[in-house]
Each structure stands twice: as structure tokens, then as C-alpha cells.
């Protein structure tokens with residue numbers, strides 16, 4: 001779905017498909033260098049990070065494994081609950097693996113802090129984070145994001161995997177959702 005297809009539901013286009021793909025290519029080149037000769041496992045949290053995962057994995061000119069887990073998140077609301085629950089765990093054993101967490105967006109950083117601690121406890125050889133989007137609040141939180149895409153304003157955004165009530169995930173770009181949609 002194009003941003004133009006939902007023009008009435010959005011107030012501002014933040015990122016086009018082209019901008020996102022250029023950034024993912026840039027991050028992929030860094031990962032190829034940093035992990036040359038290593039066996040990398042990309043881990044993403046469903047469902048928001050699915051698009052980043054799909055594009056990043058295909059952009060990388062090296063073998064990678066991919067795995068997914070599902071944790072509770074926003075639901076129908078637009079604010080983070082801070083409550084994280086594993087709904088579906090990873091299939092892979094992380095022991096001794098070089099793991100990169102692939103994230104869509106960091107807001108309060110609560111989800112990521114929890115995820116990092118949880119995966120760290122499984123004994124990976126290394127653990128780094130890639131996040132495509134970061135909101136202002138996240139800049140204040142001390143989460144060490146090695147590969148990072150764009151800073152965005154503090155607004156509720158949809159597209160490129162991010163939903164509102166399970167809609168808009170299939171938008172090619174990222175846009176600010178108009179308040180009339182959720183008010």
C-alpha cells in the first residue's frame with residue numbers, strides 16, 4: 001500500500017520507501033564489515049519488525065539465519081504499557097551465537113531493555129541492536145543501539161510494519177497517524 005492510498009488517515013509523511021531502503025543498505029554494509037566470516041543470527045520481534053527484517057536480511061551479502069519472537073506490546077492503545085510477556089519464543093538456541101536484535105522503533109526503550117536482558121541471559125557470543133526508528137524519549141534511555149536508522153518526532157506513527165489496531169503495517173513508508181483515526 002502506498003502512502004497516497006491512505007492520505008486522509010495521515011498528517012505527515014516521515015519516511016518514504018526509498019529513504020528506508022537507502023538506510024537499510026547503509027546499515028547492511030556496516031554489518032557485513034563488522035561480522036565478516038561470522039555466523040550471524042538476526043532476531044526480530046513480531047510483528048512490527050517484520051519489514052525491517054525482510055529488507056535487511058535480503059540486503060545483506062552474507063549468510064544469516066533469522067528467527068522471530070513475539071512479545072506483548074501496544075495492543076489497541078497508543079502508549080507503552082511497559083509490560084512484556086513472551087507470546088512466542090525463539091526457535092534458535094542463542095548459546096555462543098552472534099546475535100543482532102532487529103527492531104522497528106524505540107520509544108520508551110522498555111521493550112528493548114527487557115529484550116536485551118532476556119537474550120543476554122541465554123549466553124550469546126555477542127549481542128547487538130539494530131533499530132530503524134527512534135523517538136525523542138529513547139534518546140534519553142541508556143540502550144546501546146549499534147545500528148540505528150532515523151530519529152523521528154514524538155508522534156504515533158504507522159507503516160513499514162508499524163500498526164494501529166493491526167492496520168497500516170503494509171504501508172511502504174512511515175507516516176504520522178491522524179488523530180481522528182484513534183480519537
Ligand code: 5GP
Nearest residue numbers: 073080106107108109110111156157162163
Ligand atoms: P517502548 O517499549 O520502546 O516504549 O515501545 C516499543 C514498542 O512500542 C515498539 O516495538 C512498537 O511495537 C510500539 N511503538 C512505539 N511507538 C510506536 C508508534 O509510534 N507507532 C506504533 N505503531 N507502535 C509504536
